[in-house]
Every structure is written in structure tokens, then in C-alpha cells.
Amino acid sequence: MPTADELKQMAALAALEKIEGGMKLGLGSGSTANHFVKSLGARVRDGLDIIGVPTSERTAQLAKAEGIRLTTLDEVPALDLTVDGADELDEKLRLIKGGGGALLREKIVAAASRRMIVIADDSKLVPHLGAFPLPIEVNLFGLGATRAAIEAAAYRFGQPATLTRRLAADGSPFVTDGGHAIIDASFGLIRDPEGLSLALSAIPGVVEHGLFIGLATSAAIATPDGVRWLHA
Numbered sequence: 001m002p003t004a005d006e007l008k009q010m011a012a013l014a015a016l017e018k019i020e021g022g023m024k025l026g027l028g029s030g031s032t033a034n035h036f037v038k039s040l041g042a043r044v045r046d047g048l049d050i051i052g053v054p055t056s057e058r059t060a061q062l063a064k065a066e067g068i069r070l071t072t073l074d075e076v077p078a079l080d081l082t083v084d085g086a087d088e089l090d091e092k093l094r095l096i097k098g099g100g101g102a103l104l105r106e107k108i109v110a111a112a113s114r115r116m117i118v119i120a121d122d123s124k125l126v127p128h129l130g131a132f133p134l135p136i137e138v139n140l141f142g143l144g145a146t147r148a149a150i151e152a153a154a155y156r157f158g159q160p161a162t163l164t165r166r167l168a169a170d171g172s173p174f175v176t177d178g179g180h181a182i183i184d185a186s187f188g189l190i191r192d193p194e195g196l197s198l199a200l201s202a203i204p205g206v207v208e209h210g211l212f213i214g215l216a217t218s219a220a221i222a223t224p225d226g227v228r229w230l231h232a
């Protein structure tokens, strides 16, 4: 029986097969995306010519160490493909992301990409999103008011939520690469991800949230029996 980490590696290798020379790639964040970046680095050292835009400072560091040429969306505003992990996904390729706090850059990079492949072990594929608390990136200015507005919006939406400000491993408040806070919102199973996405995006102070809808074009889901592909 493969371990969860071996499954992540399998998904990463399946996505790697889709990479062609000359591609402009979005490089995701998290443990599954790290497998992809490391395997991509090995291909680059063998001569594959690609360029990448990292979705976090940690991925930038890893990609540099792997010898992957990096650029920015200012220099290259349109990408061919982003490969990234997810905290949850459903069969319609709606995602929850941001468990590692990288959701803002991940969403900007995915939106700038023609295609997005999600790589995940099969524990991430769920019938309904929401068992994983939804990360919401919030500006530090007015944090208390924004938090209250999220609570009120969730209540109006018919999905009251328990909100928790994310802490770093040392117990201090977690701060994203963009200098913002993360509020993790437990809604229970999310009945209408599209509606909730719009309601959260309308709140001043919410910088971005972890519902990724209409962005993923396919997913490589690693199971003990092999990789299963889903397509939008």
C-alpha cells in the first residue's frame, strides 16, 4: 500500500508527463507541489527548457535550488499551465486551497494560466467541499470588522461559520507572503460554493479566499491502483 507521500509523488509525476519544452509554468505550493517542483528540476537539469512563476516564497526558494529559471507575471503575464495541489476538490474540479497560506498568489497565478492541473492523493477528492476549513486571506487593517462581516455574511448565506485566526507554528499570528492574516472558516459542508465565493469576495477587507472555481482544467488523483484523471 503506497503512503500518502508516495501518492503525492505519483500525482506529481503524472502531471510532469504533460510538460513540454518552451512552456511557461505556474509552480504551486505545498507538499504535493513540492514533489512536482523537485521532479521538474531533475528534468530541467537534463535539458528541459521551461520557465516558472512561483506561487510562494517557499516555492521560489525550492525552484531556485532545483535550478529552475524563474520569472514574474509582470514579465510574463500569461502562462501555459499551472500545476498545484489542493486541500480538497470535488468531481466538478472546484477546490479549497490555502492550507499552507499561499492561496492569494496561487489564485492569481492560476487565473493567469490557460490550464491548471491539480495534483492530489485520493484523500483530497470529496463528494462535497467543506470538511476542510476554508482559508480566507484578510487585510490586517480592520481585521475585527472584517471578521464580523464574514460571520454576518455566512449567517445570511445560511451557512453560519466558526472562524479562527490562523497561528504560525510558534503560536504567533500567521502572516502570508503578502503580509495579510488568514481566517480559517468552518462552514460545514458547503452547499453552494459559487454563491459562497461571491458573498465572501464582496466583503471589504477580504483579500482573497480559498475557493477556486472555474480555474482547474484537470486533476491527477493518485490512488493505490494508479492515477485517475478528471477533466473539467
Ligand SMILES: O=C[C@H](O)[C@H](O)[C@H](O)COP(=O)(O)O
Binding pocket: 028, 029, 030, 031, 032, 033, 084, 085, 086, 087, 096, 097, 098, 099, 100, 101, 102, 103, 106
Ligand atoms: O496554501 C497552500 C496550498 O493551497 C496547497 O496547495 C494546499 O494546501 C495543499 O497542500 P498539500 O499538497 O501540502 O496538501
